[in-house]
Amino acid sequence: MPQSAAAQVPLIALEGVGKWYGAYHALKNINLTVKKGEKIVLCGPSGSGKSTLIRCINHLEETQEGNITVEGTTLSDSSRSIDAVRREVGMVFQSFNLFPHKTIMENCTLAPMRVKGVSKAEAEATARKYLERVRILDQADKYPAQLSGGQQQRAAIARALCMEPKAMLFDEPTSALDPEMVKEVLDTMIGLARDGMTMICVTHEMGFARQVADRVVFMASGEIIEEGPPETFFSNPQHQRTRTFLGEILAHH
């Protein structure tokens, strides 16, 4: 990884983050920094807090302890800080969450027009650029239900890219897909990674992790257990829980 001086500045930083759902302690003292252009793969058993962690970064969930800073803005309850962070961070969900009553093109142009105030023509030009990039420009006038799962997820990626975010969060983007569609979405994400996008991906696709991750972060019971570059993480995991988890994942794949 070539690293310029600018690449050293953390784009996303979590410091001592704690999160409770009522009495349930979902995140415990999370510390994580992500530099510009870095790709993080977040893995761990179901219920370990992976979704909660990335959803805290764009304030879909509130935290009770610690600080989250994105591109110099520290998240608080103020809508100004939340808006600023959401402008820099795009998100892709497991269940796509496309707007079913809008065409793919309308899905892509809504937020740029409403949030950035760009003209319809400009928003459509941007949308065409990103739909082309995820290779579904020919589906632009269809409704989400008319697309396959893989196409829907690529449309959701394009929709997020249309806001031209500095970082992208992926929450198990291929888990809801039929096996034959996983590859087209992963290839799209690999392309994005190659172009230098900062990414945090919750995924159990270990091939993807080996190929693009700068660091793999392993979580269990709301804590970060260990992290490291994929080579050492997979070949020489330090903790027993990591070894157990990797054994289970590899047995299934």
Added chain:
Amino acid sequence: MASIGPNELFFLMQGLKWTLALTLVGFIGGGLFGLIVALTRTAQNDLVRRTTTGYIAVFQGTPLLMQLFVVYYGVALMGFNVDAWVAVAIAFTLHASAFLGEIWRGGIQAVPKGQTEAAKALGLHYVSMMKDVILPQAFKISLPATIGFLVQLIKGTSLAAIVGFVELSRAGQIVSNQTFRPLTVFALVGVIYFLICWPLSLWGARVERRLSTASR
């Protein structure tokens, strides 16, 4: 016995005109306020939500007839000399907004949570999130129940007779008294109500079927 001629039919049609006008007023007024009710019922703020919950409890828990009386005589007691139209428009608006608000609240809450999350993650604010993302889906989900309430409202307008409106039912009563043919007259009045309400009910049932196959 007098027969039912063009004059009587014309009189009934005048009544029908009032029935439709009252329905329209109730539906439009109730729709506008109902939207506010639905939005406050799904609001984050506790006090706002509870106030609306109380409002709905009162208007769903008392008869429309009583609401009409209270508004009609209540407004007069406060010293305002209002037109019967205004009083009835207020009463129907309050009544319809409580029901439509509750129907649409259900619709809003039936929209999957992922839609709100996607809208928020894209940076959309409340107004755009509601107008562009949530409400169009919520209205579609609520359409069968909304049509069902519209049918109830059409029939409910007959209660406006007690404050002096000669709408369809009252017109029927008057014609029946003049012609001494209650059976024929009320059969006719019934057919007119039926011809308006039945197609609406059919439409509602069709929308509901389409929604339930679409969600499968």
